[in-house]
Amino acid sequence: LAKTTQPISMDSYEGQEVNITCSHNNIATNDYITWYQQFPSQGPRFIIQGYKTKVTNEVASLFIPADRKSSTLSLPRVSLSDTAVYYCLVGDSAGTYKYIFGTGTRLKVLA
């Protein structure tokens, strides 16, 4: 079973901020939360990773509440090229970081 739960799909318009929330109720103490983006017929691409509170990089922000049972990926001012599937993953606490993929969120950005 996947360790994470996300909405199956979301639609947004260009220029809007998009927030995708992921639930990971059974996250372990040593687990990190990582988000990937995948375009059709390509491998997933790393977006952002965090452990707690807020992390920001040049493309996204990641918000993690104190209980770490959920996280929110925030994409500022999306464009058509952000149309993709977004996966939230938590690392395997045994240290191997074997990822079990959930459904992901299919984001469609409309003009």
Place this chain on the structure above:
Amino acid sequence: GAVVSQHPSWVICKSGTSVKIECRSLDFQATTMFWYRQFPKQSLMLMATSNEGSKATYEQGVEKDKFLINHASLTLSTLTVTSAHPEDSSFYICSAGRLAGVHEQFFGPGTRLTVL
């Protein structure tokens, strides 16, 4: 950032033949690599964990005799689909892990296998 390559990027083969897919970490050493398969419009499904110098660990339901994995060096893992059948047609993706402060996994571009 770290780069993982796969070869070939796509392959078409006849039913009953075997196909080998290579996964290489180009600028870092990976003691652990992972193999996934992905069907259209579906998520990635983990097939096996490939450990350098030891046998691969397969996920439940994945036939180890059909999907042979070899991890002979710290930069190369191979997946061989033996006696391929049309139902094995899929997108195969590998990833390689690197411990750099926190653990990072880097995914290859994928290999599209079509079995006729």
